[in-house]
Amino acid sequence: MLLAARMDPLWADRLLLRVVDDALSDVYKRAGGHLVCRAGCTECCVGPFPITMLDALRLKRGLAELSVRDPQRAEAVRRRAVQAMDAMRASFPGDPDSGVLDGGVGPEHPFWTEFGALSCPALDPATGLCELYVWRPITCRSFGPPVRVDGQDLPPCRLCFQQAKPAELEAFRVTLDPDGVQDMILAEMGTDQQTLIAAALSSDPWPDTASETETQSRRPKRPPPL
16 A cells, blocks of 8 residues: 655545455444443543654644634633643653654553543533544544454454453454555654654644645545555
């Protein structure tokens, strides 16, 4: 699989999201009652976790679009992100000013436990809904069913598949990005750094919307080739 040379990351991201969403759509259909994910369930919206710079770029674009549709809601998201970063600053395992995590921060780092009860800034506390659902990171999209990411088998959400036997559970396991589209986009971007949702949403806003719209109008109308 090849991506077009010097492809705009968010344009190429459309291919990645199509691959991931198609894979998850299939398992959602097959899983039936084993999946209890629903609007308003916030089980997976608590505690920070690493995201890629592509995820961060996608979130910033989503926040910019929300700012046009509903400035008050967008400002509330940004304010929660700033508050979260302020709370995590002293313990942040990296550079809190840029939001970039240190390269060796693993799942055993105490930071994740220390802030494990901190709600995602994109989560509307009044409705229990994600304000940036369409733009959410790949990790957020993978919650629910058992998935395979980068060759690692991850368990399902603890609320789902509770009555499934081990063999049955494995039958539902899905590989989100079998061709490594995300890695190719990140290589094109020239970064393997990671950050947090709060850092992405509290940093500098997306460039001028009018300029971005003009840029998008010059892009091809078809997704990048496989």
